[in-house]
Amino acid sequence: MAKVLIPTPLRQFADKKDSVELTGATVAEVLGALTTQFPSLKKQLFTDEGKLRSFVNVYLNDEDIRYLQKDATPVAATDTLSIVPSIAGGAQ
Amino acid sequence: MSPMITINRQAWDLMVAHAEATFPNECCGAMLGNIDGDVKSVTQAVAIENSYTGAQGARYELRPEDLLEADRKARAAGLDLIGIFHSHPDCDSYFSKTDLENSCPWYSFVVLSIKGGKFDHANSFLPNAEQTDAPKEELIWPKS
Ligand SMILES: [Zn+2]
Numbered sequence: 001m002a003k004v005l006i007p008t009p010l011r012q013f014a015d016k017k018d019s020v021e022l023t024g025a026t027v028a029e030v031l032g033a034l035t036t037q038f039p040s041l042k043k044q045l046f047t048d049e050g051k052l053r054s055f056v057n058v059y060l061n062d063e064d065i066r067y068l069q070k071d072a073t074p075v076a077a078t079d080t081l082s083i084v085p086s087i088a089g090g091a092q
Numbered sequence: 093m094s095p096m097i098t099i100n101r102q103a104w105d106l107m108v109a110h111a112e113a114t115f116p117n118e119c120c121g122a123m124l125g126n127i128d129g130d131v132k133s134v135t136q137a138v139a140i141e142n143s144y145t146g147a148q149g150a151r152y153e154l155r156p157e158d159l160l161e162a163d164r165k166a167r168a169a170g171l172d173l174i175g176i177f178h179s180h181p182d183c184d185s186y187f188s189k190t191d192l193e194n195s196c197p198w199y200s201f202v203v204l205s206i207k208g209g210k211f212d213h214a215n216s217f218l219p220n221a222e223q224t225d226a227p228k229e230e231l232i233w234p235k236s
Binding site for chain 1: 118127144150151152153154156157159160163166167172173174176178180181183188190191192194195196198199201221
C-alpha cells in the first residue's frame, strides 16, 4: 500500500487523517482510491472534468509526477505521494 | 466565531526580519503551527526563497518542492503547515489580483507591508476556491 500525505486543510475531508494508506498501481489509481474513500476530497483536488486543479501538484516521493509519467506514473508499496499546491503572487 | 490567526513572537520576528532583509524585493515563506476550530496559532515561520524568475520587486513565487520541505519540517515537529506569508515592498497590505489568481484556498495568506525597508502593517486573507475573492481574517501579532 502506498502512503498519501494529506495537507492540513484537507484533513477535514479525510476523517482528520494526516496520511492514508491506499492500494493502486499508478498515481491515477491511488488518487482514485483516495477520492473513493473520501468523496468530498474530490472537489478539492479535481475539476468537474476530472482534471487535477491547476494549483495542485502531486509528488511521488521527491519527484513532481509532471516530470515522470504524470497520472500513469507507477507507484510501489513503499512510495509516498504528497499533494502540494502552486503558490505565487505579487503586489501588482 | 469568525476565523482568526495569531502569530507568536518567535515566528513573527522571523517573518518581519525576512521581509525587511529582502526589501526592496518581495519575500515569501511558510507558517507552521496548529489549528483549533476557527483559531490558527503560528508558532514557527520558515523563510523560503522567492523563485520568481523576473524582477522580484512586486512578484513572488514558491517552488512546490520548497513547500513540500516545509510541510515535512512541520510534520517532523508535530506541527501543521497552516499559512503562507509574503511582503509588499512600499505597498499596503492587500490581496492583489496577481495574489488571487495564483492563490490556493487551503491556507491563510499573511501579507506584510514593508515601507522604506521597515515593517508597517499586515493583514491575513483567506482566498476562495474560485480565486475570485479573499476575505480578511483577524490577524494578531505580538506588538512591542
Ligand atoms: Zn501580494
